[in-house]
Amino acid sequence: MISGRCHCGSIHYEMTAEVEHHALCHCTDCRRASGAPAVSWALVKRDNIRISGKPKSYASSPDAQRLFCGDCGTSLFYLNETIFPGMIDVQSATLDNPDVIPLGGQIQTAERIGWMADLNHLPSFERYPPFD
Ligand SMILES: [Zn+2]
Numbered sequence: 001m002i003s004g005r006c007h008c009g010s011i012h013y014e015m016t017a018e019v020e021h022h023a024l025c026h027c028t029d030c031r032r033a034s035g036a037p038a039v040s041w042a043l044v045k046r047d048n049i050r051i052s053g054k055p056k057s058y059a060s061s062p063d064a065q066r067l068f069c070g071d072c073g074t075s076l077f078y079l080n081e082t083i084f085p086g087m088i089d090v091q092s093a094t095l096d097n098p099d100v101i102p103l104g105g106q107i108q109t110a111e112r113i114g115w116m117a118d119l120n121h122l123p124s125f126e127r128y129p130p131f132d
């Protein structure tokens, strides 16, 4: 089992590392809901995850519920019985060790922010760059 949590720790979860797929989503809905330029999702069977605490939910579209921590606001899960019956999508960046599940690919790149396509060519710093 692997574990994850929201920023404040009110919600934590344990799940198996076997996932149906694991993808970085660039869609506008994910961006707005998370406040981040992209969201990585690991799709797991609902029987294979145990969630402690009570996430708040928000209907982001008619069939979809996005679940988040009501205390600190961390986005955590996505439910959609039409597209993913019996499954739950987990925001894998909230895992304690996100590297445990290899990323399989990128989706919804039609809606990707332009500069997200070419990150490897930007200056990178292991920590904050020097301020001078
Ligand atoms: Zn929280």
Ligand SMILES: [Zn+2]
Binding pocket: 025, 026, 027, 028, 029, 030, 031, 108
């Ligand atoms: Zn998305």
